[in-house]
Amino acid sequence: xxxxxxxxxxxxxxxxxxxxxxxxxxxxxxxxxxxxxxxxxxxxxxxxxxxxxxxxxxxxxxxxxxxxxxxxxxxxxxxxxxxxxxxxxxxxxxxxxxxxxxxxxxxxxxxxxxxxxxxxxxxxxxxxxxxxxxxxxxxxxxxxxxxxxxxxxxxxxxxxxxxxxxxxxxxxxxxxxxxxxxxxxxxxxxxxxxxxxxxxxxxxxxxxxxxxxxxxxxxxxxxxxxxxxxxxxxxxxxxxxxxxxxxxxxxxxxxxxxxxxxxxxxxxxxxxxxxxxxxxxxxxxxxxxxxxxxxxxxxxxxxxxxxxxxxxxxxxxxxxxxxxxxxxxxxxxxxxxxxxxxxxxxxxxxxxxxxxxxxxxxxxxxxxxxxxxxxxxxxxxxxxxxxxxxxxxxxxxxxxxxxxxxxxxxxxxxxxxxxxxxxxxxxxxxxxxxxxxxxx
Numbered sequence: 094x095x096x097x098x099x100x101x102x103x104x105x106x107x108x109x110x111x112x113x114x115x116x117x118x119x120x121x122x123x124x125x126x127x128x129x130x131x132x133x134x135x136x137x138x139x140x141x142x143x144x145x146x147x148x149x150x151x152x153x154x155x156x157x158x159x160x161x162x163x164x165x166x167x168x169x170x171x172x173x174x175x176x177x178x179x180x181x182x183x184x185x186x187x188x189x190x191x192x193x194x195x196x197x198x199x200x201x202x203x204x205x206x207x208x209x210x211x212x213x214x215x216x217x218x219x220x221x222x223x224x225x226x227x228x229x230x231x232x233x234x235x236x237x238x239x240x241x242x243x244x245x246x247x248x249x250x251x252x253x254x255x256x257x258x259x260x261x262x263x264x265x266x267x268x269x270x271x272x273x274x275x276x277x278x279x280x281x282x283x284x285x286x287x288x289x290x291x292x293x294x295x296x297x298x299x300x301x302x303x304x305x306x307x308x309x310x311x312x313x314x315x316x317x318x319x320x321x322x323x324x325x326x327x328x329x330x331x332x333x334x335x336x337x338x339x340x341x342x343x344x345x346x347x348x349x350x351x352x353x354x355x356x357x358x359x360x361x362x363x364x365x366x367x368x369x370x371x372x373x374x375x376x377x378x379x380x381x382x383x384x385x386x387x388x389x390x391x392x393x394x395x396x397x398x399x400x401x402x403x404x405x406x407x408x409x410x411x412x413x414x415x416x417x418x419x420x421x422x423x424x425x426x427x428x429x430x431x432x433x434x435x436x437x438x439x440x441x442x443x444x445x446x447x448x449x450x451x452x453x454x455x456x457x458x459x460x461x462x463x464x465x466x467x468x469x470x471x472x473x474x475x476x477x478x479x480x481x482x483x484x485x486x487x488x489x490x491x492x493x494x495x496x497x498x499x500x501x502x503x504x505x506x507x508x509x510x511x512x513x514x515x516x517x518x519x520x521x522x523x524x525x526x527x528x529x530x531x532x533x
Contacts, residue, residue, distance in 0.1 A: 127466055128466030160175060182416055188460060225498055246369070338376045357407065377419070
C-alpha cells in the first residue's frame with residue numbers, strides 16, 4: 094500500500110470503525126450478564142405479521158390472506174404455513190406481539206433508528222443515539238483480535254446512512270463487511286469499510302489476503318513503524334480467528350444446504366443471503382459479541398403473497414438452522430437471537446382478489462422473534478385485536494424492548510453517556526419498564 098493511500102484512508106478510521114479508538118476502549122467491570130453475545134436478523138421493509146407469526150384465520154379473506162395457519166410445538170401458538178421449521182422449534186423462542194413504534198404514517202427511515210437504538214431518533218436534527226452493538230463496543234468490548242460489532246453487508250436500510258453515525262464516535266461504529274465488487278481484493282480490504290468476497294470465493298481470497306498482507310507488512314516501513322495500537326488495528330484485518338470464521342469452506346455441503354435449501358433462484362424482490370445466518374453463527378463461535386445483518390427486502394406493497402412464497406421459506410430455513418446450531422453447541426442460552434423489522438404490514442389487503450394483492454405499511458402491530466440469552470423459550474407476549482390492527486394486551490414501547498436487551502446484556506440502560514456537546518444522556522432516555530413476561 095502506497096504512503097499516500099495510507100494517508101488517504103487514515104489510521105484513525107480504517108475498516109468502517111475508528112480502529113485506534115476501538116483498541117483503546119476499556120470494558121466496564123462488574124457485569125455478569127445472561128447474554129454474552131447477540132445476533133440481529135433485520136427484516137428491512139416490514140415483514141407481514143398476519144402471514145407469519147400473528148395469524149388471524151377467523152377474519153374475512155380481505156384480512157387473513159391466502160396462507161393457512163399451522164400448529165407449533167407450543168400449545169395455542171400457530172404460525173403461517175410457510176414457516177414449518179420455525180413451527181417445529183417454537184419451544185426455542187419467544188414471540189412478542191405487543192411492541193410497536195406507533196409511528197404515523199409508516200416511516201422507513203425513523204422506525205429502524207428507533208428499534209435499533211431503543212430511542213426515538215430522526216435521520217437528522219436529533220441526538221444520534223448509538224445502536225446496541227456500539228454501546229457494547231464502548232462498555233464491554235470483546236477480544237482484542239476480533240471486532241466487537243460486526244455488520245454483514247449493509248447496515249443502513251432505508252435510513253439515509255443515519256445508522257452509521259452515533260454520538261459515541263467512529264471508534265464504536267460497526268465493523269462493516271461488504272461483498273467484493275471487483276478484482277482488486279487487497280485494496281478493497283483496506284478501504285474504510287472492510288469488504289469481503291462473495292462467499293463462494295472466500296477460501297481463495299482469504300489465502301491471497303493473508304499472503305499479501307504478510308508481504309506488505311514486512312516491506313513497508315510505514316506499517317512496521319506504527320505504534321502498538323496501530324499495529325493491533327492492522328492485526329484485526331488479518332486475525333486468524335476472523336479469517337477462520339469467514340472461511341465457509343470449513344462447512345460441510347450438508348451444513349451449507351441446511352441454510353440455503355429454500356433460497357429461490359429467481360425472486361421478485363431482493364432476498365438477501367441466507368448464508369448470513371451461517372456466517373453469524375461462525376462469528377459467534379469465534380467470539381464476536383454482536384453480529385447484525387439484513388435479510389432481503391420486505392416492503393411488499395403489491396404481490397405480497399407472490400413475494401412471501403419466495404422470501405418467507407428462506408427465512409424459515411435459515412433462522413431454524415441457526416437456532417439449532419447454537420443450541421447444539423451450548424451457545425443459545427448465552428446468545429440473544431432477534432428477528433424483526435421496522436413495522437408490520439397493513440392487515441386489510443389492497444386488491445385481495447388480484448395477483449398483485451398487497452399490504453401497505455403498518456406501524457401499530459408487528460412481531461419480534463427473540464431467542465436465547467435470557468429470553469424465555471416457548472413463550473408468547475402480548476396480543477393484537479381480532480383483525481391484527483392494534484395491540485390490546487401487554488403493550489410496551491420500543492424503549493422497553495431496548496431496556497430489556499441492555500438488561501440481558503448486563504448493561505445498565507440508565508448509564509450516562511455524553512453527546513458531542515457534552516450533554517449527559519442515558520442510554521435509554523425514557524424510564525420504561527423491561528418486558529418481564531419475555532425473560533426468565
